Amino acid sequence: MLAAQRCTDGATQVSTGWSRRGISGSRVGSHRRVLKVRNLYIDGAWTTPRRGQGREVINPFDQSVVAKVAEGDDGDARSAIAAARRAFDSGPWPHTPAAERGRRVFALAELVERDADKLARLETLDTGKTLIESAADMADVASVLRYFAGLADKDDGHVVASPVPDSRSIVVREPVGVCGQISPWNYPLLQASWKLAPALAAGNTVVVKPSEITPMSTIKLFELVDEVGFPPGVANLVLGAGPAVGNELAASPDVDLISFTGGIATGKTVMRAASANVKRIALELGGKNPNIVFADADFETAVDYALNAAFMHAGQVCSAGSRLLVEDGLHDDFVEALLARARNIKVGPGMDPETEMGPV
Numbered sequence: 001m002l003a004a005q006r007c008t009d010g011a012t013q014v015s016t017g018w019s020r021r022g023i024s025g026s027r028v029g030s031h032r033r034v035l036k037v038r039n040l041y042i043d044g045a046w047t048t049p050r051r052g053q054g055r056e057v058i059n060p061f062d063q064s065v066v067a068k069v070a071e072g073d074d075g076d077a078r079s080a081i082a083a084a085r086r087a088f089d090s091g092p093w094p095h096t097p098a099a100e101r102g103r104r105v106f107a108l109a110e111l112v113e114r115d116a117d118k119l120a121r122l123e124t125l126d127t128g129k130t131l132i133e134s135a136a137d138m139a140d141v142a143s144v145l146r147y148f149a150g151l152a153d154k155d156d157g158h159v160v161a162s163p164v165p166d167s168r169s170i171v172v173r174e175p176v177g178v179c180g181q182i183s184p185w186n187y188p189l190l191q192a193s194w195k196l197a198p199a200l201a202a203g204n205t206v207v208v209k210p211s212e213i214t215p216m217s218t219i220k221l222f223e224l225v226d227e228v229g230f231p232p233g234v235a236n237l238v239l240g241a242g243p244a245v246g247n248e249l250a251a252s253p254d255v256d257l258i259s260f261t262g263g264i265a266t267g268k269t270v271m272r273a274a275s276a277n278v279k280r281i282a283l284e285l286g287g288k289n290p291n292i293v294f295a296d297a298d299f300e301t302a303v304d305y306a307l308n309a310a311f312m313h314a315g316q317v318c319s320a321g322s323r324l325l326v327e328d329g330l331h332d333d334f335v336e337a338l339l340a341r342a343r344n345i346k347v348g349p350g351m352d353p354e355t356e357m358g359p360v
Contacts, residue, residue, distance in 0.1 A: 039070040039215070039239055041222045043083035044232030050075050055239070057216060060128035061349045061359045069215055072240035077207070077248035080236040084178045084205040085254045087233025094175050094203040102152030104228055105201050109145035111224040112138065119217050123189060124350040126214035128358035129313045131350055141193040148197035175203035176280060177256030180249030182242070182270070183218070184262045185211035186316050192218050195259050200235065207236045207255070209245050242266065250274045257282065261318075284318070291321035295330045303337050311345060314360045 040047050053071040058064070088094055093101070112119065119141075120134035127134075157172040181195040188210050199206050210218040222237045238245050246266075250258045250273035257280040260270045267285040274281050291309050293302045309321025326334045348355035 039219050039237075040072050040076055040080075041226065041235070041237040042076070042080045043087075043236070044226075044230075044234075046226075049073065049240075050079075055212060057126065058213070059125055066125050067216060069219065070239050071212070072238045073244045074248040076240065077209075077238050077245045078252070080207045080238045081178065081180075081249070081252050081254050083233035084207050084236055087231060088175070088177050088205040091205075091231055091233060093205060093231050093234045096203065098153035098156060098201075098203075101201055101203060102149040104149075104230060105145055105152065105197055106149035107228045108224055109142045109149060111227060112145060112221070113142045115220070115224065116142070119189060119220055121351070122217040122220055123214075124358075126188060126216050127186060127313070128350050129186075130355050130358055131353065133313060134350070137187060137190045141189050144190070144193045145197045148201040151198075152201040173202070177204060178254060179204045179206045180252070180255040180258045181206055181208045182246050182249065182258070182260045182262070183208070183210050184318075185214040186313060186318075188214045189217040189221060191261050192221065195261075196235070200230070204257075205234050205236075207238060207249060209238055209240065209242075209249060212239060212241050215239050246270070247273055251276060253277045255279060260284070262286075286318050288323060289319055289321055290323040290325055293324070293326045293330065293334060295327040297330075299330075299334070299337070303334065303341060306334075306338055307341050311342065311357055314357050316360065 040049055049070045049072045051073060053073070054068045055071040056068050057066045059066050116135065116138040120131060120138045123129065123134040123137060124131050155173060157170060160169045160171055162169040176199075179195070179199045181192070181199070183191040183195065192208060192210060196206060196208060208218065208222075218237065219239075222235070225235045246260075247269075249255055250260075250270045255277075258270060258274050259282040260267055261284040264285045267283045271281060271283065289309075291306055293306065306321060306324055310324070312320070315322065324338075346354060346356045347359070348357075350358040
């Protein structure tokens with residue numbers, strides 16, 4: 001387990017495996033370093049929140065304090081939005097050739113792959129999921145970044161028929177503008193990459209707000225963003241609670257699109273806040289997903305998939321197979337086999353390689 005100790009200067013001593021501007025430390029279980037509360041990334045620079053507030057990040061397995069990170073508020077969100085607005089309206093990024101934008105996003109993918117082990121460990125400390133699950137997520141993050149990097153220069157527009165004789169109409173794809181992006185706690189970096197990669201590749205500027213309870217891997221990602229060297233204001237990171245930071249992103253007239261992944265109740269709040277400005281909204285909310293097994297299914301394969309669908313990341317997944325419908329003739333045997341497998345799942349700390357499921 002990680003050990004944390006409060007320091008006199010308001011920082012936190014922490015044993016981790018990473019060091020740079022946002023998160024400082026050394027290998028887990030070895031030395032200790034001081035984690036400075038300096039984790040907002042605005043206009044190309046790391047900065048402290050305007051009120052100097054911080055939040056403890058808690059290991060969900062044993063409730064120990066993993067780190068202390070900055071806690072921004074609506075004022076910090078406004079600063080980030082203003083930086084993104086300037087970068088879009090008068091900065092070079094929207095006018096940068098698509099191939100060059102793609103190269104920058106591809107470079108970010110390379111850095112994610114380089115630091116995949118560090119990112120996976122942060123993800124596990126944050127969320128409690130197993131290290132195997134986190135490692136798979138990091139591979140997906142790099143893949144998502146590469147996909148949209150390659151797509152950047154593939155579809156600038158197309159020609160369509162025109163009702164005017166001897167003429168053609170041209171459909172041109174242009175960036176939307178400033179994108180507010182709110183990602184959930186359960187897949188912090190994967191969800192952030194799904195939002196960040198297409199937005200940057202298309203020439204938009206972004207303000208990212210990760211979940212306040214699982215921010216560490218996203219902080220590390222923005223260290224890599226800084227290393228790539230995107231122009232100031234293109235990619236901004238604000239940590240903080242939803243009612244302050246998230247609401248500002250949704251309600252601000254300077255944000256052209258708001259993307260939110262999370263619960264239905266919060267999604268409704270985001271929609272209401274965004275409706276005043278009639279901005280574009282992308283919502284990915286919760287679900288209740290049926291897994292249907294017929295009698296002619298391969299029995300062992302069906303049990304494997306049902307188990308994985310229900311218990312991956314302790315079932316804390318929007319696409320989890322939380323309902324299981326089994327054909328009558330197969331029902332009793334299937335339930336018995338599934339229960340036997342479920343009872344043998346080894347629950348423990350995500351950092352333990354023997355753990356099969358982390359805490360709820």
